[in-house]
Amino acid sequence: MNHNEIYDVTIIGGGPAGLFSTFYSGMRAMKTKLIDFQPQLGGKVNVYPEKIIWDIGALTPVTGEKLMEQMIEQASTFDPEIVLNEKIIKVEKPSEEQLFILTAANGNKHISKTVILAVGGGILKPIKLNMQGADRFEVTNLHYVIQSLNKFKNKDVMILGGGNAAIDWAVELEPVAKSVKIVHRRDQFDCHESQLTHVKKSTIQIHSESTVKQLVSTQDNTKINSVLVKNNKTGKSSQIKVDDVIISYGFERELSFIKDSPLDIELINDYFINGTAKSQTSIDGLFAAGDILAFDGKVHLIAGAFTDATNAVNQAKHYLDPSSTATGRVSSHNSRFEEKNKKIRSHLYVNNS
Known part of the structure; x- marks a missing residue:
């Protein structure tokens, strides 16, 4: 050339x-x-x-x-x-x-x-999760892009984000995954109304006004085993078991x-x-x-x-x-x-x- x-x-x-x-x-x-x-x-x-x-x-x-x-x-x-x-x-x-x-x-x-x-x-470039040590899970079960829905078949999946992409992925994953949870820091979602209406009528769980405080790893420290989520409105925290975490904060x-x-x-x-x-x-x-x-x-x-x-x-x-x-x-x-x-x-x- x-x-x-x-x-x-x-x-x-x-x-x-x-x-x-x-x-x-x-x-x-x-x-x-x-x-x-x-x-x-x-x-x-x-x-x-x-x-x-x-x-x-x-x-x-x-x-x-x-x-x-x-x-x-x-x-x-x-x-x-x-x-x-x-x-x-x-x-x-x-x-x-x-x-x-x-x-x-x-x-x-x-x-x-x-x-x-x-x-x-x-x-x-995907906006990364601003949490120390999170990058080590990118080779296992922390994702910024979904290349295959089948990868999440019968898995407990958590999606972080509240935009169109986060809601769209939740809808796509619902019939595939064992469970789908959305964690969003605000009580309002930046997405199409029809999609949000679908989510609210589905089995998808929404944790609004919430933030992730910790990624809890397996004993060998290679995968995320659960996520500590804090409700910023009530101040209460809960540890939620997950198989995969998807970050959808935009680009x-x-x-x-x-x-x-x-x-x-x-x-x-x-x-x-x-x-x-x-x-x-x-x-x-x-x-x-x-x-x-x-x-x-x-x-x-x-x-x-x-x-x-x-x-x-x-x-x-x-x-x-x-x-x-x-x-x-x-x-x-x-x-x-x-x-x-x-x-x-x-x-x-x-x-x-």
């Missing part, structure tokens, strides 16, 4: 917005590169591979894992350059060159005519390469990129898509990320070639798909004969 090769568009971030941007830029015949900090593509969907996703148009209920597989396959349609395990730390655009230079933590430099920022919530967001960029990218609340409904930013040639982008009427769903990606690519194409059409031609009449469609049709005819 030649890092100094010039690309038409470089996409930073391999979640839904970045993957669809990659596909669509190939559809618009642009030389494309996708860069992601993680060792695998899929973005935040990797956090919930077994969750069922319903709200993507024309797509019947699908697991996060299956969705990632399909998005990655689609993104690879036009053979883009894909770079994993690469952390971009600087985005700049020297005025004398009118090209973007992306510098990675390992010293690699990527050169591109346009850039699409599709970094979602940035580099996501720290690392976006220093945007905040510290010499391009002075305009942000909202020190996090969201202030853009337009067409995925434009305050910098010419720099576009954004997905959760990182803010504008009036923004749709914070995976389905909305696809629209952002389409707009970002169309704007990048027009930036490079003002004479190009405003949008890409629909796939059913797009010459980029002629040969691929022939192969698909021939396969269908063979199977149906």
Whole structure:
């Protein structure tokens, strides 16, 4: 791979917005590169591979894992350059060159005519349980991400947190685990009302206005055996037996390469990129898509990320070639798909004969 090769568009971030941007830029015949900090593509969907996703148009209920597989396959349609395990730390655009230079933590430099920022919530790091010695249980039964619901089958599970993710996991685990308990420091939950209503009608136990005071370990000090929970309202403490503890305090967001960029990218609340409904930013040639982008009427769903990606690519194409059409031609009449469609049709005819 030649890092100094010039690309038409470089996409930073391999979640839904970045993957669809990659596909669509190939559809618009642009030389494309996708860069992601993680060792695998899929973005935040990797956090919930077994969750069922319903709200993507024309797509019947699908697991996060299956969705990632399909998005990655689609993104690879036009053979883009894909770079994993690469952390971009600087985005700049020297005025004398009118090209973007992306510098990675390992010293690699990527050169591109346009850039699409599709970094979602940035580099996501789970907010850890602030308790001395807790980290030693991460290799056994203290979890920050759930990769498999079956791992908790017939287990006594405790979830710490009160946001959407904590409640969602409690609902998902209820039919699988032996018991599910939620410990939350406040009496109000930051989640969808329907989910909380479901929890209150279920067998899930809620310990609100409570905090964890101690993780009690097994004799060999390798696993959590029980948790000491204090009710901050009554002052009473109780020791609750557990098989597994799940921490759902949210994620720290690392976006220093945007905040510290010499391009002075305009942000909202020190996090969201202030853009337009067409995925434009305050910098010419720099576009954004997905959760990182803010504008009036923004749709914070995976389905909305696809629209952002389409707009970002169309704007990048027009930036490079003002004479190009405003949008890409629909796939059913797009010459980029002629040969691929022939192969698909021939396969269908063979199977149906």
